[in-house]
Amino acid sequence: MDFKEELMRRRTFGIVSHPDAGKTTLTEKLLLFGGAIRVAGAVKSNKIKKGATSDFMEIERQRGISVATSVMGFEYNGYKINILDTPGHQDFQEDTFRTLTAVDSVIIVIDAAKGVEPQTEKLMNVCRMRHTPVIVFINKMDRPAHDTFTLLDEVEKQLNIKVRPLSWPIGSGDNFKGVYNLFDNTLQLFDPDIQEIQPGIKFNDLSHPELDTLLGKQATHLREEHELVEGVYPAFNHEAYLNGHLAPVFFGSALYNFGVQELLDTFVRIAPTPRPSETEERTILPEEPNFSGFVFKIHANIDPNHRSRIAFVKICSGHFKRNNVYTHVRQGKTLRISSPTAFMASQKETIEEAFPGDIIGVPDTGNFIIGDTLTEGEIVHFKGLPSFSPELFRYIENADPMKSKQLAKGIDQLMDEGVAQLFTNQFNGRKIIGTVGQLQFEVIQYRLEHEYGAKCRYEPLSMYKACWIECEDPKTLVEFKKRKYQKMATDKRGRDVFMADSAFILQMAQDEFKDINFHFTSEF
Ligand code: G4P
Numbered sequence: 380m381d382f383k384e385e386l387m388r389r390r391t392f393g394i395v396s397h398p399d400a401g402k403t404t405l406t407e408k409l410l411l412f413g414g415a416i417r418v419a420g421a422v423k424s425n426k427i428k429k430g431a432t433s434d435f436m437e438i439e440r441q442r443g444i445s446v447a448t449s450v451m452g453f454e455y456n457g458y459k460i461n462i463l464d465t466p467g468h469q470d471f472q473e474d475t476f477r478t479l480t481a482v483d484s485v486i487i488v489i490d491a492a493k494g495v496e497p498q499t500e501k502l503m504n505v506c507r508m509r510h511t512p513v514i515v516f517i518n519k520m521d522r523p524a525h526d527t528f529t530l531l532d533e534v535e536k537q538l539n540i541k542v543r544p545l546s547w548p549i550g551s552g553d554n555f556k557g558v559y560n561l562f563d564n565t566l567q568l569f570d571p572d573i574q575e576i577q578p579g580i581k582f583n584d585l586s587h588p589e590l591d592t593l594l595g596k597q598a599t600h601l602r603e604e605h606e607l608v609e610g611v612y613p614a615f616n617h618e619a620y621l622n623g624h625l626a627p628v629f630f631g632s633a634l635y636n637f638g639v640q641e642l643l644d645t646f647v648r649i650a651p652t653p654r655p656s657e658t659e660e661r662t663i664l665p666e667e668p669n670f671s672g673f674v675f676k677i678h679a680n681i682d683p684n685h686r687s688r689i690a691f692v693k694i695c696s697g698h699f700k701r702n703n704v705y706t707h708v709r710q711g712k713t714l715r716i717s718s719p720t721a722f723m724a725s726q727k728e729t730i731e732e733a734f735p736g737d738i739i740g741v742p743d744t745g746n747f748i749i750g751d752t753l754t755e756g757e758i759v760h761f762k763g764l765p766s767f768s769p770e771l772f773r774y775i776e777n778a779d780p781m782k783s784k785q786l787a788k789g790i791d792q793l794m795d796e797g798v799a800q801l802f803t804n805q806f807n808g809r810k811i812i813g814t815v816g817q818l819q820f821e822v823i824q825y826r827l828e829h830e831y832g833a834k835c836r837y838e839p840l841s842m843y844k845a846c847w848i849e850c851e852d853p854k855t856l857v858e859f860k861k862r863k864y865q866k867m868a869t870d871k872r873g874r875d876v877f878m879a880d881s882a883f884i885l886q887m888a889q890d891e892f893k894d895i896n897f898h899f900t901s902e903f
Contacts (some may be wrong), residue, residue: 545627
């Protein structure tokens with residue numbers, strides 16, 4: 380297979396949902412189709428169950444699982460599919476946001492009884508920012524669901540995207556009879572006792588009397604709803620989907636493996652091949668011959684006995700080959716990648732080559748940080764891996780003076796992994812950890828102790844937001860820093876950060892210093 384063919388058959392995507400909507404179940408069913416796993420139950424949910432927030436063993440266990448399920452590659456009908464897993468717990472949403480920078484499209488799972496939930500909205504905002512094509516899978520139709528039109532309205536309004544149903548459910552809960560595929564006019568009947576895929580029944584149109592035999596009264600209802608659907612929703616427009624303006628919608632029940640194959644078959648047909656990537660310097664096209672890629676995730680010390688780190692690299696262009704020498708742009712040096720791994724059929728294995736859209740795991744001894752770029756020599760920096768303004772803060776102090784070196788190293792590495800952000804207050808020199816979730820503080824403390832042998836202590840710090848500031852006029856910047864000297868800090872890269880005590884103070888500062896740009900993500 381030549382390079383172009385390899386490129387065209389790749390589909391790299393992420394599945395996102397509010398916790399409990401069925402992401403893990405759907406992922407597992409997709410893997411079953413790809414033959415990547417044999418039995419149900421093989422994919423463990425990587426969510427941290429409710430109430431387990433201080434159960435550190437649970438966190439550790441989850442980290443172990445999530446490295447195995449970070450990327451799941453499999454072959455399906457000639458396509459190479461890469462599913463990127465995202466953490467379910469909302470305290471790890473920054474991880475999820477970063478993973479979304481490495482996907483070419485997304486499937487959003489929605490619980491039919493709950494509709495659009497808060498985390499779904501947040502995730503959709505990230506997709507919208509990046510114009511990521513989105514398919515919606517409305518799950519759990521075997522349970523009593525909201526009215527279908529109401530659900531679609533909600534998706535449209537709350538996720539702020541036009542929708543187009545490509546299948547239509549017939550009832551829900553105990554009355555769930557199946558789905559009618561509006562795309563190719565086939566009826567798929569639901570039977571909770573049969574999990575094997577049944578061939579769909581093909582119709583020319585919905586007037587066929589056989590429908591009445593199969594569905595009884597619900598056939599009339601389906602005809603009425605179908606008429607409404609065709610009247611209300613425009614025909615499916617592939618271009619609009621690829622631009623992120625239109626979301627095709629499917630219905631089913633992941634638990635009963637119902638509607639999943641339909642989703643997968645349509646997905647491989649319509650989902651995008653690897654998309655161009657933006658760098659600070661230029662747009663990189665996947666078909667360019669020279670290799671380039673970026674690190675979007677780092678997993679460290681999975682096995683405490685081996686200080687192993689894996690950097691996950693998304694390949695953006697070119698043909699990656701094992702043992703080739705590539706340029707590490709930030710460090711300005713070259714490196715040979717001799718044991719790149721991929722996760723195929725749930726096995727981690729060394730690979731010889733990889734193509735755009737693929738994710739490779741690179742063993743790392745501390746060379747990489749999130750956002751690093753690898754190329755064949757060109758100096759480019761990939762965009763789209765911002766850190767977000769943290770909203771929870773604590774001073775971090777050394778609780779074991781004999782271990783200050785270990786503490787410094789541990790903090791340094793955990794920050795490179797993107798667990799949290801570190802700021803240094805310019806007034807008193809104290810170190811501040813900023814996170815987007817409460818759980819991170821506990822994770823940091825636990826990991827410092829278990830992986831680095833260092834102990835830390837936190838002191839409360841009540842603050843509203845940390846934001847990056849910059850200004851074209853150096854004088855204004857100096858003036859601002861002078862006025863706010865107690866509230867100025869630097870981030871790990873030495874950039875100026877203003878730490879606002881309250882929303883009011885931030886607003887005052889913005890009003891008073893109109894020439895200063897306040898940034899709420901680290902990328903500007
Ligand atoms: P998540 O990854 O999005 O958090 O959700 P997950 O797949 O873990 O599913 C959450 C719960 O919903 C699970 O039940 C799962 O079995 C159930 N579920 C998923 N899809 C469907 C569906 O189509 N129909 C029905 N009725 N249930 C579904 P649980 O009891 O929380 O966990 P478990 O003990 O069954 O694993």
